[in-house]
């Protein structure tokens with residue numbers, strides 16, 4: 001399943017509105033097929049792995065990061081049917097698919113055909129991998145990552161607005177990798193005007209992975225090559241955006257925090273002090289310190305060059321967000 005999850009990562013940020021799934025077929029201790037959801041959402045991971053395995057799929061175990069789909073579409077067959085037709089012996093899935101068109105019926109179809117089914121293997125990891133798809137289904141909005149590059153004293157720019165660069169080259173390269181994993185990136189008009197950000201992916205081999213660029217501005221105009229939303233909640237209506245990275249500035253970040261829409265926090269912290277300058281976020285309506293505690297859980301922490309990189313995941317999503 002870990003190998004299937006690694007394959008699933010290849011599709012992350014490119015498969016919306018479909019989930020980025022990974023699949024590994026194993027027979028007699030050998031991998032006979034590998035697949036991952038292709039850009040645009042089709043072919044599905046299972047279809048790719050089965051095509052690769054050919055006759056060797058018969059009697060194999062399929063490790064798949066999401067319940068095989070039970071719904072046909074004009075763009076391809078139902079993966080549960082494909083697995084039945086090729087007579088795999090066993091399907092191990094990480095997660096049941098909450099999409100109402102499948103939601104248990106993919107597993108049922110496999111059971112009915114005499115295929116052994118297990119699920120719940122590496123479920124938490126699979127939830128993280130497909131957070132965009134799952135958040136869209138559960139909350140009707142994209143999964144939102146807020147990225148902040150700050151000084152030790154929590155500043156994102158000097159008071160003059162200068163912010164290039166607070167962090168070093170390793171941290172910036174890592175942020176580009178994160179861009180490649182998202183469907184879209186959003187900045188506020190203040191950042192657009194101050195930094196003219198390209199928001200592309202300047203990493204060897206990943207130049208074609210630049211996400212869509214969204215400008216948050218009620219005053220327009222929409223620059224060429226950008227899409228614009230006048231209100232942050234309008235990101236719900238952008239098609240095929242299930243994962244969104246907010247890259248600032250402070251006002252845009254604050255708007256998403258105030259709405260309680262930030263699911264994941266990426267903090268790149270440089271070993272510098274700025275003093276004064278622009279705080280990373282403004283007030284977002286906290287009434288008491290007790291409200292601030294237990295909201296964020298540290299998932300990862302490491303050094304990137306001389307900068308400290310931390311990933312936080314929020315503990316729970318309120319039902320309305």
Ligand SMILES: NC(=O)c1ccc[n+]([C@@H]2O[C@H](COP(=O)([O-])OP(=O)(O)OC[C@H]3O[C@@H](n4cnc5c(N)ncnc54)[C@H](OP(=O)(O)O)[C@@H]3O)[C@@H](O)[C@H]2O)c1
Nearest residue numbers: 149156163188189190191217218219248249250251252255
């Ligand atoms: N270090 C970092 O990680 C980092 C990252 C990005 C930016 N920065 C720095 O941050 C500074 C810019 O930050 P900023 O806070 O001044 O501006 P900002 O957040 O980039 O943009 C603010 C603008 O976004 C628009 N907006 C629309 N709806 C909004 C809403 N609901 N809430 C808030 N804004 C909304 C408004 O534009 P309209 O008036 O057009 O509606 C508002 O003026 C720059 O100095 C930049 O260099 C640093």
